[in-house]
Amino acid sequence: MHTILPFILVMVLVIVILTIWANKLKIAYPILLVLAGLAISFIPGLPLIKIDPDLIFFIFLPPLLFEAAWSVSFKEMRKWWRIIGSFAFLVVFFTALLVALFTNQIIPGFSIALGFVLGGIVSPPDAVSTGAIIKFVKVPKSTAAILEGESLLNDASSLIIFRFALVAVGTGQFVIQEAAVDFLWMLFGGVSIGLLVGFIFIWIHKHLSTDAPSDIALTLVEPYFMYWIAEQFHCSGVLAVVTGGLFMSARRLKYLSSSSRIKGYSVWESFVFLLNGAVFLIIGLDLPEIVSGIRAHGTPLKVAIGYGVLVTAILIIARIISAYAGMFATIIFRRQIAHQAQFRKRRWFLPIILGWTGMRGVVSLAAALAIPLTLPNGEAFPHRNLILFITFVAILLTLVIQGLTLPYIIRRVKPFQGLEDQEEIERNTRQKMKVGLRNHVYNFVKEKYAEEYKGHAGMEKILKHWEDQSKVQDSSWMDETSRKILLEIFEEQRQYLSLLNKEEEYDEDIIRQQIQQIDLEEERLKYV
Known part of the structure; x- marks a missing residue:
């Protein structure tokens, strides 16, 4: 040894x-x-x-x-x-x-x-x-x-x-x-x-x-x-x-x-x-x-x-x-x-x-x-x-x-x-996927939680986050309710991306990268 x-x-x-x-x-x-x-x-x-x-x-x-x-x-x-x-x-x-x-x-x-x-x-x-x-x-x-x-x-x-x-x-x-x-x-x-x-x-x-x-x-x-x-x-x-x-x-x-x-x-x-x-x-x-x-x-x-x-x-x-x-x-x-x-x-x-x-x-x-x-x-x-x-x-x-x-x-x-053309297509596909994902989550949150948590500070920040894709700098708004909703949103995103993966238009590597970003966001919640 x-x-x-x-x-x-x-x-x-x-x-x-x-x-x-x-x-x-x-x-x-x-x-x-x-x-x-x-x-x-x-x-x-x-x-x-x-x-x-x-x-x-x-x-x-x-x-x-x-x-x-x-x-x-x-x-x-x-x-x-x-x-x-x-x-x-x-x-x-x-x-x-x-x-x-x-x-x-x-x-x-x-x-x-x-x-x-x-x-x-x-x-x-x-x-x-x-x-x-x-x-x-x-x-x-x-x-x-x-x-x-x-x-x-x-x-x-x-x-x-x-x-x-x-x-x-x-x-x-x-x-x-x-x-x-x-x-x-x-x-x-x-x-x-x-x-x-x-x-x-x-x-x-x-x-x-x-x-x-x-x-x-x-x-x-x-x-x-x-x-x-x-x-x-x-x-x-x-x-x-x-x-x-x-x-x-x-x-x-x-x-x-x-x-x-x-x-x-x-x-x-x-x-x-x-x-x-x-x-x-x-x-x-x-x-x-x-x-x-x-x-x-x-x-x-x-x-x-x-x-x-x-x-x-x-x-x-x-x-x-x-x-x-x-x-x-x-x-x-x-x-x-x-x-x-x-x-x-x-x-x-x-x-x-x-x-x-x-x-x-x-x-x-x-x-x-x-x-x-x-x-x-x-x-x-x-x-x-x-x-x-x-x-x-x-x-x-x-x-x-x-x-x-x-x-x-x-x-x-x-x-x-012709690879440059393919890269441009991938960039457009990636952007289209992100826009669709953002709109899907925004509509999901608005339809399910907007009335139930109307006036809730955390809920308003969550909606704003998905509406303009901005990052919230302070964490004072994060409570158990907001955390629960965000976790459900992350899971909804992954389910949406899993459905996109069944379509030929979307590259699987791009979808995996996006899911990894969602996983990182979910991990970040543990330290907020």
């Missing part, structure tokens, strides 16, 4: 410093963290870092997926479900297939089953890296929604491929009927368990006398329960967490108080930041162990690097091809979108952008480390160290090369020139 604690404290300090530096340089912090871990690993005398795959799969993955499910816009996911579904499942399988075919041809002794093991590992892009990179460039909400939605689901599909490929390597056979049944069980079982556990936790939040600290504590353990229970039933733990997270996120107003939402947001933001930082730093620190494994295997380092570069090129090309295939499918089958002026302007450049956002990261590392050391018959798992090394090269190259060049490509190619 006395030896590991200083290491953890130094790691947190390094993560914070490098993230601050990355923000100043305007580059994604995962790039700096991986490079820093790589540099630190060359310091003489440092012990080799041995990573338990269960540590990443169970400790890191569930909360990262759960937080992503809470942050994504479900409305946008529903709107773009076709392309999200194709990238999350079809493109992942296509990528894994290409990797399997090419590695089978170029790596001596590398079977198709081993190729699918590697393909399942490196096929899913990393959501954290992509999100950190596009933060520094302007992209349309539709593109961001596609990338976010894809990242929620592609981990599940790639890990399913990985599991089936491991079985094929271990047994030497692949029974399509059994695989189909297992696939359906993993898919629907994971979704069902996620929904069931999410429903149970919502009931706990609603019916137990929870406060903000206990609510936040429950949200921290919920993804672990979803993942663990699904894995016990041999379902997809990833799908369980994603489904449960989306289910609970859509109902957050019904079972979490304003205090729980505000404080929970801050806790989760810091928690996920540290988890992401630790994982990317560990990726760099793990290099010496991977290199030593390659040398023990007898594969020359230059040859192994060449394999890694080739596989990385396959990943990039497969994603760009898939993006163009998706564009042509849209032109053929979704003509109402293809004929839009905004789509026509960027139709030839958008697939390049989507194809260049395939940075690899956390899931690929965890899956590679999860390869067993031996087969069921006791023999060493073939090419395990080489697969680990190729995975590391793919993570490093996609993070550094694609991560550093993506913002430059977007600025150079300018595929989103």
Whole structure:
């Protein structure tokens, strides 16, 4: 404990410093963290870092997926479900297939089953890296929604491929009927368990006398329960967490108080930041162990690097091809979108952008480390160290090369020139929503309370507040009656915004921001 604690404290300090530096340089912090871990690993005398795959799969993955499910816009996911579904499942399988075919041809002794093991590992892009990179460039909400939605689901599909490929390597056979049944069980079982556990936790939040600290504590353990229970039933733990997270996120107003939402947001933001930082730093620190494994295997380092570069090129090309295939499918089958002026302007450049956002990261590392050391018959798992090394090269190259060049490509190619018009539309929508919200609340208060509390000082100030949107500086008017009415007004606002969220005209992120402002106003009442 006395030896590991200083290491953890130094790691947190390094993560914070490098993230601050990355923000100043305007580059994604995962790039700096991986490079820093790589540099630190060359310091003489440092012990080799041995990573338990269960540590990443169970400790890191569930909360990262759960937080992503809470942050994504479900409305946008529903709107773009076709392309999200194709990238999350079809493109992942296509990528894994290409990797399997090419590695089978170029790596001596590398079977198709081993190729699918590697393909399942490196096929899913990393959501954290992509999100950190596009933060520094302007992209349309539709593109961001596609990338976010894809990242929620592609981990599940790639890990399913990985599991089936491991079985094929271990047994030497692949029974399509059994695989189909297992696939359906993993898919629907994971979704069902996620929904069931999410429903149970919502009931706990609603019916137990929870406060903000206990609510936040429950949200921290919920993804672990979803993942663990699904894995016990041999379902997809990833799908369980994603489904449960989306289910609970859509109902957050019904079972979490304003205090729980505000404080929970801050806790989760810091928690996920540290988890992401630790994982990317560990990726760099793990290099010496991977290199030593390659040398023990007898594969020359230059040859192994060449394999890694080739596989990385396959990943990039497969994603760009898939993006163009998706564009042509849209032109053929979704003509109402293809004929839009905004789509026509960027139709030839958008697939390049989507194809260049395939940075690899956390899931690929965890899956590679999860390869067993031996087969069921006791023999060493073939090419395990080489697969680990190729995975590391793919993570490093996609993070550094694609991560550093993506913002430059977007600025150079300018595929989103119509984005200023979209921003103007969003500003107008935001203003329209605020005006409608103000008028709705003013009429609600006037009709329900104007006669009942006529002459009441607090009531008059409340009406004036909503009539001219001014801020009352003194708090002498605030009594229990005024406080009760204001709390009811805040709840009425949230209900009104929830109804607006069902209309296509209003962006879900804008509505969430407005609800957060209402929550802050409600919190402010506690100190008035």
